[in-house]
Amino acid sequence: MKIAIGTDHAGYRYKEKIKSFLTAAGHEVQDFGTFSDESCDYPDFIFPVAKAVASGEFERGIVLGGSGNGEAIAANKIKGIRCAVCWNTLSAEMARRHNDANVLSLGERMIYEDQLEAIVTTWLETPFDGGRHARRIQKIVADV
Template identity: 60%
Template sequence: MKIALACDHGGYKLKECIKSYLQELGVEYIDFGTYSEESVDYPDFAYKAAKAIVNGEADRGIFICGTGIGISMAANKVRGIRAALCYNIFAAEMSRRHNNANVLCLGGRVLGEELAKAIVKVWLETPFEGGRHERRINKIAEIEKTEYGGK
């Protein structure tokens, strides 16, 4: 599994922590930035990393801004992205199990490092259940087709 990482200045410190944790877990990643705490705009980084996922360069993503809210909004504008903002382990598990989230969004200013790592671990390890949930994911894809046109 290859993870696309993205953050803004508010998520930079937590992204660096998550990078180290992914290395410990033996999970490959691509870091799409930002690379410092200098103020930047989260949509720029969310878009680059989200496009890498839908283009097959990465399997999933972990995106981080100050609260996780803005970066999740930006990510979800990209067709094929199902970004879930998670502040606890249960939400992370359900985002995978029921929603097949392909992007985990975290708040660098609202989560401690240990909780963030626990959320990441559960999110990486939890499979999608499929079944009735697959029907719902397909309906999301149909909404994207209607709103964005094309296939």
């Protein structure tokens, strides 16, 4: 799978870990930055990830920050993005099953490191249920 990833300084350490295990699992990962833990502004790195997913260049995106909230808000500004903040495997599973989330937002300060791989793997491997949920997604993507 082609995956875009980006973070601010607060998610930098987890971004590096995610890149390593995704690459080892055979995924193609493009890092949109940041490339250090020096303070920076998350929209500068989140918007490019979201735009790359929305354009179809990448199948999925992963964004990170301290809590993941600001990153999800920024990503969701891009038309076609359904970014969900996930904090455990159940939230990751439901983000895919019910919301067809195409971008995952993670908070490095909110998730224990030993749970990180399981959350990302669950989100990547869980299919969208469709059915009644597809009708709801259509309402979300419709212009209001």
